[in-house]
Amino acid sequence: MAEQLSMITGKSVATKRKLDAMVNAESDRAVPLDPDSDFDDEPKPEKRAIKPSIPAVQKATPRLQACGERQLDRCVTAARDNGPAVVVVVVSLSLRLRNDAGADVVIKADDNNGAAYDLCPPHDRDQDNLGHAEFLGLFFSGTAQPGVGDVIADHLLHDEDVHVVVVEPSKNGFNFARLAACVGALKVGFENRQLGSELFKRVTKPQGAVWKNVINQTKKCRSDLLLRGKARDLYHELP
Numbered sequence: 001m002a003e004q005l006s007m008i009t010g011k012s013v014a015t016k017r018k019l020d021a022m023v024n025a026e027s028d029r030a031v032p033l034d035p036d037s038d039f040d041d042e043p044k045p046e047k048r049a050i051k052p053s054i055p056a057v058q059k060a061t062p063r064l065q066a067c068g069e070r071q072l073d074r075c076v077t078a079a080r081d082n083g084p085a086v087v088v089v090v091v092s093l094s095l096r097l098r099n100d101a102g103a104d105v106v107i108k109a110d111d112n113n114g115a116a117y118d119l120c121p122p123h124d125r126d127q128d129n130l131g132h133a134e135f136l137g138l139f140f141s142g143t144a145q146p147g148v149g150d151v152i153a154d155h156l157l158h159d160e161d162v163h164v165v166v167v168e169p170s171k172n173g174f175n176f177a178r179l180a181a182c183v184g185a186l187k188v189g190f191e192n193r194q195l196g197s198e199l200f201k202r203v204t205k206p207q208g209a210v211w212k213n214v215i216n217q218t219k220k221c222r223s224d225l226l227l228r229g230k231a232r233d234l235y236h237e238l239p
Helices: 013-029 069-080 132-137 148-158 173-191 193-202 209-218 224-235
Strands: 064-067 087-092 105-108 162-167
Touching (some): 064 173, 069 087, 069 162, 087 148, 132 224, 148 162, 162 173, 173 209, 209 224
Parallel strands (some): 087 162
């Protein structure tokens, strides 16, 4: 009798029956999964909670800010928004500051020669550069007396409720005020490394290759003595 072939596999019906029997036998020997096995008891990884981001307008204002005179009101108001105990100290790099914005303390800083800063005089002047006494005065006065940066640092270290706003009203006031604020943050770091690092990180840095280089060089100093020496060297490199 001719061998009968399966319409599906093309194999003989006898062969297919044999294969089916083998498969059924293997199924009978298979061990069913225990619903109470240890595998079911493995803890599932917990999903990490995603913290909602805080809008910039809701974040606390940094305790150290730098601005031009037109932005002074906004900076002082932002500082006061941090709480009723806030004390705002304005450090001015110009004796001609006309608006104190209601600050609690206003300090008109002196340069390295002990003269009040006058970075916005009525007469014409190139505002792209700082004179010898003006530049070094940010770091120290006289031979090795406290400079503008020390004044800023002393107030910030004195009380955690104190906020300092450095202001300079000339057309390049942003750069000069920002430079002074950065020096103040570095000085804080010599006394309180964590606080100084936080202040330096959040304060706005000056723009332009010259001032960026000053910041990059001075932030490497690990003591006030080294910072003053670096400032002297950097002045001679200014254009």
